[in-house]
Amino acid sequence: MTEKYEGFLKEHRAEHLEEMKTFLRIPSVSALSEHKEDMKRAAEWLVDSLKAAGLENVKLMPTASNPIVYADWLHADSDKTVLVYGHYDVQPVDPLHLWQTPPFEPDIRDEKIYARGASDDKGQVFMHIKAVEALLQTEGKLPVNIKFCIEGEEEVGSPTLEPFVAENKDLLAADVLVISDTPMLERGKPAICYGLRGLCAMQIDVYGAKGDLHSGIYGGGVANPLHALSSILASLHNADGRVAVDGFYDKVVPLTEEERQAYRELNYDEGAVKQELNVSELYGEAGYSFLERTWTRPTLEINGLYGGFQGEGTKTVLPAEAHAKLSCRLVADQEPDDILNAVEAHIHAHTPPGVRVTVTRTDKGRPFQMPYDHPVIQAAMTAYEKAYEVKPALTRMGGSIPIVEGFGRLLAVPVVLMGFGLPGENFHAPNEHFHLENFDKGLLTICAYLKELAHTEWN
Amino acid sequence: MTEKYEGFLKEHRAEHLEEMKTFLRIPSVSALSEHKEDMKRAAEWLVDSLKAAGLENVKLMPTASNPIVYADWLHADSDKTVLVYGHYDVQPVDPLHLWQTPPFEPDIRDEKIYARGASDDKGQVFMHIKAVEALLQTEGKLPVNIKFCIEGEEEVGSPTLEPFVAENKDLLAADVLVISDTPMLERGKPAICYGLRGLCAMQIDVYGAKGDLHSGIYGGGVANPLHALSSILASLHNADGRVAVDGFYDKVVPLTEEERQAYRELNYDEGAVKQELNVSELYGEAGYSFLERTWTRPTLEINGLYGGFQGEGTKTVLPAEAHAKLSCRLVADQEPDDILNAVEAHIHAHTPPGVRVTVTRTDKGRPFQMPYDHPVIQAAMTAYEKAYEVKPALTRMGGSIPIVEGFGRLLAVPVVLMGFGLPGENFHAPNEHFHLENFDKGLLTICAYLKELAHTEWN
Incomplete structure (x- = not known):
């Protein structure tokens, strides 16, 4: 009709x-x-x-x-x-x-x-x-x-x-x-x-010396906020793609076998995604398919990173500051505040010597x-x-x-x-x-x- | 007179x-x-x-x-x-x-x-x-x-x-x-x-998907160049502040006891440096004083780091690119080309799956x-x-x-x-x-x- x-x-x-x-x-x-x-x-x-x-x-x-x-x-x-x-x-x-x-x-x-x-x-x-x-x-x-x-x-x-x-x-x-x-x-x-998925987000600001320094005069003797930030950020994941923050997965409702079966039957074409995005391989948490990773698993992503010299050529500077923007995608029953607490605690526990770190919470949604x-x-x-x-x-x-x-x-x-x-x-x-x-x-x-x-x- | x-x-x-x-x-x-x-x-x-x-x-x-x-x-x-x-x-x-x-x-x-x-x-x-x-x-x-x-x-x-x-x-x-x-x-x-000290420098460029992606749709399923870069950069140093690149220290002429003694006699005031730079502690390679670290030991420093969103607020983006500028300070008898080769090999060996990395050599001096x-x-x-x-x-x-x-x-x-x-x-x-x-x-x-x-x- x-x-x-x-x-x-x-x-x-x-x-x-x-x-x-x-x-x-x-x-x-x-x-x-x-x-x-x-x-x-x-x-x-x-x-x-x-x-x-x-x-x-x-x-x-x-x-x-x-x-x-x-x-x-x-x-x-x-x-x-x-x-x-x-x-x-x-x-x-x-x-x-x-x-x-x-x-x-x-x-x-x-x-x-x-x-x-x-x-x-x-x-x-x-x-x-x-x-x-x-x-x-x-x-x-x-x-x-x-x-x-x-x-x-x-x-x-x-x-x-x-x-x-x-x-x-x-x-x-x-x-x-x-x-x-x-x-x-x-x-x-x-x-x-x-x-x-839910969401929570934060900004990390790392502070070293009171101003930018000459990397010849001070390099090797004063903590570099860019190193500290890289080290903090690298510590957030394990080599198998899992988030390394204590308690991060505690409240995640596991996928049921029925759901996994239903997703498999969708015959989702991972090869087509690779081709569309022009990447040599997809990458994520071990043990899950692409659909399972993006639909049903929580993540922690760096959305932005900046510090030091970004211009043309070389500047041998040891910068005073470094910054990163992070966000987590959450799944039931993760609570944004719990995750923000856990990530912030991880950041402070993994901050190397000689720098000061502040974490500012921004968005959140269940x-x-x-x-x-x-x-x-x-x-x-x-x-x-x-x-x-x-x-x-x-x-x-x-x-x-x-x-x-x-x-x-x-x-x-x-x-x-x-x-x-x-x-x-x-x-x-x-x-x-x-x-x-x-x-x-x-x-x-x-x-x-x-x-x-x-x-x-x-x- | x-x-x-x-x-x-x-x-x-x-x-x-x-x-x-x-x-x-x-x-x-x-x-x-x-x-x-x-x-x-x-x-x-x-x-x-x-x-x-x-x-x-x-x-x-x-x-x-x-x-x-x-x-x-x-x-x-x-x-x-x-x-x-x-x-x-x-x-x-x-x-x-x-x-x-x-x-x-x-x-x-x-x-x-x-x-x-x-x-x-x-x-x-x-x-x-x-x-x-x-x-x-x-x-x-x-x-x-x-x-x-x-x-x-x-x-x-x-x-x-x-x-x-x-x-x-x-x-x-x-x-x-x-x-x-x-x-x-x-x-x-x-x-x-x-x-x-001598110098050698390079830029690292990390490439992921062909364009910036929505971190909700793709997050957790596609490699994030900012994670890859952080992980590469963090791998360049050990927890004791030493450069972790194979062969990095091979040609370093060790400090003599006579030199160490002469430097000690300078009564260099590390406390004053801390105060001047407004840092809670000095930081560097274990086993050396501030003067020894900055005068006689080679370094690897990140001079700049950038990728993804740097603006006001939050942007839940999974960026397509990430960049870093690095330089090494060298001491006798390190050869800039040897060090650039060693660091580049380390970077490629420590590149996580799903991204493409290029290294561009810039300055060098013995x-x-x-x-x-x-x-x-x-x-x-x-x-x-x-x-x-x-x-x-x-x-x-x-x-x-x-x-x-x-x-x-x-x-x-x-x-x-x-x-x-x-x-x-x-x-x-x-x-x-x-x-x-x-x-x-x-x-x-x-x-x-x-x-x-x-x-x-x-x-």
């Missing part, structure tokens, strides 16, 4: 893509304070777009930092309410010189749209708005009640969202939370993600895990099959949407992660893009899901 | 300092190509200054890069010829924000002159010119013949000087080479340095050592005693003047290192300065030395 919204979406496709481009042109980089005004512009753009789609009670709600965009439509025959969460902020764009077209000048080539935020997450937020609009335009009403909550600080760890949700429980009350910010398995293979036999997930599988004509996989994911766990906990709702991005679409990297095939099928999936939920029972 | 030059130097002191300031104002940073024109200006300034002092045959001699300044005066009654070597190039000035006054706006405070190059080495080159001028102005002639050879690439490893010396052996032929680019022991304690009972050194001790009224110490030094060994070898001359800088004058660091007390006494020492050499016998 062809639904009416299908025709509407086909007819307005070019117009929708142009509209999405205007959204992607706003450089809403939450990590950099110079983009403060752009954050506001992006939020205001959403307000206008939601109103135009037919949503009601559309408003910018202030937080301690970037505003949250709220909207709803609550006139459905069904008593079920769907809360859609997404984010309008994006990652920084450096190194800029590696982008083929500028990150904030969206460009469609080869049926993909290239821009920062195209897939993570502005593009997918936009799809939910257009799906609602298509249903309202063609059917005059929605099959279930709907609420939108779109934030502007996901890429910096959602520091203000959890207090916001706690303070607005009634406003946000719903029966299911739907989030599109996770990838499909691969092209043509949609997936529903039932687990996300890991998330859902029972995959839940009715709202089974309904999502039906919706996907309609749009993609293939059964979606049940997967977990390596990335973090720190608020998912908090949202679910605070509102006491099940969460469905229904993402349409593809791995290799360069989230967080130069040349981020989004395949338009999943723009089209994703819109159909969302519409079908809202209809499906109207006759699903749970709670 | 008061010499006539003493009165001349006293009388013209203010004028000489103003003149030195104009020299220090030229930002002759050889490591940065943007200062190419400044290098030429500094060389031309020297030409004018040497001519004004009464030197003859003053000329700019081209090299593949910055020109060498030559000058002579060869009408002495003595048959001895002194060759003075120095350099008019300086180190880069970053981090600029740590300078109290701008590096190229010389400022005299508290009887010290602050500027990049004030002590290393433009200030000391200037003193040799003024000493010759003082003798010519007051005595009408010099006690010995003199030649100047001032280069512009010492801070980048003197790549063109050794071929220049090899091609100009007759022009540069002399009986002793005098260089003022080494520090005194401390205030009021002059020193003649009979050993210098270590230098002189017999300290040589007559030209004994004559220098006499000259120092006249000016400072104290017997100078015989020392070695941790820094490198890469050409010293090559100069001595190519011209077959003894070398006297007669420096007037003080430790703590921030060579190569922000707020480089030079004590004017040693400007005054240094001028007297140089004048006295030239007179002393006229009745010293050697060869």
Whole structure:
């Protein structure tokens, strides 16, 4: 059966893509304070777009930092309410010189749209708005009640969202939370993600002498902060790729044999990943496959490292400072604070003589895990099959949407992660893009899901 | 007996300092190509200054890069010829924000002159010119013949000087080479340095995936170049501070008991160094004192380290590249090429899986050592005693003047290192300065030395 919204979406496709481009042109980089005004512009753009789609009670709600965009439509025959969460902020764009077209000048080539935020997450937020609009335009009403909550600080760890949700429980009350910010398995293979890794992050600053020194006069006689930092960082992993921090794995829920079997049946092509990334081999914790490592195992990664001379040529300096940025991806039931404590203790225990080390904690978010036999997930599988004509996989994911766990906990709702991005679409990297095939099928999936939920029972 | 030059130097002191300031104002940073024109200006300034002092045959001699300044005066009654070597190039000035006054706006405070190059080495080159001028102005002639050879690439490893010396052996032929680019022991304690460490340097570049990756999607499954680099760098030293590279110490001439005893008798104040540098403890190779470590033991130092995100906040990136700059200080009889081979082999042997590493060799210079009972050194001790009224110490030094060994070898001359800088004058660091007390006494020492050499016998 062809639904009416299908025709509407086909007819307005070019117009929708142009509209999405205007959204992607706003450089809403939450990590950099110079983009403060752009954050506001992006939020205001959403307000206008939601109103135009037919949503009601559309408003910018202030937080301690970037505003949250709220909207709803609550006139459905069904008593079920769907809360859609997404984010309008994006990652920084450096190194800029590696982008083929500028990150904030969206460009469609080869049926993909290239821009920062195209897939993570502005593009997918936009799809939910257009799906609602298509249903309202063609059917005059929605099959279930709907609420939108779109934030502007996901890429910096959602520091203000959890207090916001706690303070607005009634406003946000719903029966299911739907989030599109996770990838499909691969092209043509949609997936529903039932687990996300958590996150915690910190900065290490190592201080030696009071100023930079001549490496001839002092070299060999005074501790070099770059050596100390290298030694601390090297001590964080064992040779087999495991994190060497005491207690790091204590609360990790082990993979079940059933899950390992299900992942094996996905026939994930590690060779293709190697080729795509142009590496001679994949590398990680011994005893786990690539999928298991990235979906179900915690990590500790250095995200940045700097100190001393970085210019052209040689400078024989013994620098006064060295710096590193670290983050951990966490899995159930690791607690961010426990891990930060353990890593910080390890750093202090492994600091060589002659330097002073400070650790500054930055982001944190708990890991998330859902029972995959839940009715709202089974309904999502039906919706996907309609749009993609293939059964979606049940997967977990390596990335973090720190608020998912908090949202679910605070509102006491099940969460469905229904993402349409593809791995290799360069989230967080130069040349981020989004395949338009999943723009089209994703819109159909969302519409079908809202209809499906109207006759699903749970709670 | 008061010499006539003493009165001349006293009388013209203010004028000489103003003149030195104009020299220090030229930002002759050889490591940065943007200062190419400044290098030429500094060389031309020297030409004018040497001519004004009464030197003859003053000329700019081209090299593949910055020109060498030559000058002579060869009408002495003595048959001895002194060759003075120095350099008019300086180190880069970053981090600029740590300078109290701008590096190229010389400022005299508290009887010290602050500027990049004030002590290393433009200030000391200037003193040799003024000493010759003082003798010519007051005595009408010099006690010995003199030649100047001032280069512009010492801070980048003197790549063109050794071929220049090899091609100009007759022009540069002399009986002793005098260089003022080494520090005194401390205030009021002059020193003649009979050993210098050599140098070799390299850059390590580590490459992982073809681009920066999202640490959620890929973290734990793909090698992180920052981890690989930290692990390589940490492997370069043992816990006792020794370099862990196979063969690194093979050709090191051990310290004699006589030398260790002489150094102990200097009663060097390690506590004062700790205080001056504001470190809780000094750190280095086990089994050696601070002086022994920095004067007589080879080192391997990281001079710079960079990769991934360095900006404000957090970026959960798994970067594609990581970089480090390394240099080794060498002692007799280590050969730079042997050490570069050994370190490069170690790096490749310690590269973890999943990354690609390249090593690029940059500077190199052999270590230098002189017999300290040589007559030209004994004559220098006499000259120092006249000016400072104290017997100078015989020392070695941790820094490198890469050409010293090559100069001595190519011209077959003894070398006297007669420096007037003080430790703590921030060579190569922000707020480089030079004590004017040693400007005054240094001028007297140089004048006295030239007179002393006229009745010293050697060869």
